[in-house]
Amino acid sequence: MKQKMIDVSIHLFDKKGFTETSIQEIVDELGVTKGTFYYYFTNKQELLTTIHLNFIEFLLKKQEEILQDEAKDSREKLRAMIYMVLQSINERKKSARIFFREMRNLGPKYLEQNVEKRDQFRKNLQQLVEEGIHKGEFQEDLHADMVTRGILGMTNWSYYWYNPEGDVSAEELTDIYVEILLNGINKSD
Amino acid sequence: MKQKMIDVSIHLFDKKGFTETSIQEIVDELGVTKGTFYYYFTNKQELLTTIHLNFIEFLLKKQEEILQDEAKDSREKLRAMIYMVLQSINERKKSARIFFREMRNLGPKYLEQNVEKRDQFRKNLQQLVEEGIHKGEFQEDLHADMVTRGILGMTNWSYYWYNPEGDVSAEELTDIYVEILLNGINKSD
Amino acid sequence: MKQKMIDVSIHLFDKKGFTETSIQEIVDELGVTKGTFYYYFTNKQELLTTIHLNFIEFLLKKQEEILQDEAKDSREKLRAMIYMVLQSINERKKSARIFFREMRNLGPKYLEQNVEKRDQFRKNLQQLVEEGIHKGEFQEDLHADMVTRGILGMTNWSYYWYNPEGDVSAEELTDIYVEILLNGINKSD
Amino acid sequence: MKQKMIDVSIHLFDKKGFTETSIQEIVDELGVTKGTFYYYFTNKQELLTTIHLNFIEFLLKKQEEILQDEAKDSREKLRAMIYMVLQSINERKKSARIFFREMRNLGPKYLEQNVEKRDQFRKNLQQLVEEGIHKGEFQEDLHADMVTRGILGMTNWSYYWYNPEGDVSAEELTDIYVEILLNGINKSD
DNA sequence: AATGAATGAGCGTTCATTCAT
């Protein structure tokens, strides 16, 4: 029942927003009463926190796997990571949208925990960029921090518009983004 | 008074969120009563819509100016546009954040109007990319739509994190992003 | 409307208890809605506080009048004060009962304010007892503090049981209590 | 387990009030679940009733012992009774406070039973007063009912303020109250 | 141009109680 509640909440929070979704609506969807909700969660924020943590921890785990793959060089790791983010945002689209939109409603205590993990994710990517620079795979004079922000902007923003049922698959989008990031769009003269 | 109301609303909607800000709080800030609010706006959504339209129309106007500058080639126009977006998001940070976050609360009628202008903005950028391709400034085989999405992701995402008081100025960030977009981060062999 | 709300609340809080009385019940009695209640009071506790302060301030004012009456000696002042308390508890029986019973529900901030005034009332009485001792009207070796507590116990307790429609009027009860306090019930040998 | 429940309830009802204490809090304190509570009590009111009856029956038993002590005259019995009440209120302070404060929440059925015993206690004291009058120990013209009320006010009120850790022991307070009641505070001329 | 009083619907939350196991 707890998992069911999480599932329908993800659906509703995505569709209507956290504040705009009432607990009544959540329990109605499951044919139970509000009391039942409070048997499983201490309050509405705890539910949101659960959704947030599930998502960021999933991302961090996937990221870890890529970083520890010794068979890949930095470029391949970057590609893998971009693909992973696009893929994850897409597979768990609703969670992703909640993750990016509903941070304010977490409440100070949970927020801190959450921000820490977000930062961890970004810093892991940044470290990969720096590694690539050191190893001579990427240009030397890059501003690793800003490059990382740029990459994350590109990929994260996909939560806003990307529809994998459209013309472009996640793989193709990965190719396009990786190509831009590595080689740019300039016509070399 | 109407403008004052818009101004404090921008401040509050940014700080607390649209739904989380009550009309009481808005009018308290101005030392008037709720009735006064309803003298100037038919409802809360109309106020939000006003804020949204102000922002997107400002962006569209700026964009227009760049597009019509015949002295610039496509690369220069792209640079100008990236700079303009970063700059605008930064100068009107609060409006920008409301613009990106509080779309859901516009209500179907206003939403449509708004989406149209957003799309217009994106399509204008896409047209610029396509122009660059045709003119041989950008590579031929680019997926203009996805490239545009990538550029917007990079730039728009800055509303999420960018702090111009930090190490990197808007000009520098523009340089970094333009460099990535045009030439990539790859170390050319 | 605010005064009306206070009035029916006094009635209901006395009859059912503070916690046991809902705001719905209060407003139903007046044919208005809950919103109206919150137009006049910031919360339920504020209403209770108002009732408490009204009562204790009324008592303090009456007490002051007696203390400043220079025509009376200590015995007469004591009699006057006992009569005043019995009279007040009786006239404002409902407020009195709320005052004695519903202290716990005041909330820390309001409680402090309230306790201060209660203490003031008691200390004023104690001072009268001490004065009587100094002036040779009361016995020398009295424990003024405990005597004061005893007097207040006698009189305040009347909120618990006294019914002026019964055999004994407030004046008669005053006589009885004063007689006990001054001369005791002992049969002098 | 049942007795444990009564004990923690006395503690909590005293600290927070009957209505303000939830059954959840009671069972949490014991590490059991709410179901367990309902195995031992049919409802919350029954628990309160148990506490009330325990206390008043304890008082009645003590009172009985005093009344049947043929070695004491009326004055001595009165002293013994005052001491017993002060002592009992003090030793069982929490129960006493619940007893005096939480009568309203007993529910009509239990209330009646309770009031009967309270009345019995008062009438027993009144009878003692009357006896003292008949035997010539107390003055003839006393209003026995009101005198009894006064005595009970003095002693019962101690639940409200008396702290035996302070300057005055229960024995001393008894002496003070008995002295007032028997001989008054007047300076005999 | 602005106020002040009031509404009405809804919300998050609490809690005594039930009952199958």
Add this chain to the structure above:
DNA sequence: TATGAATGAACGCTCATTCAT
């Protein structure tokens, strides 16, 4: 003996909105 899941009714409170003045 005790648990764990669930109910259902109520509660304090908020808030966008209305409207006579």
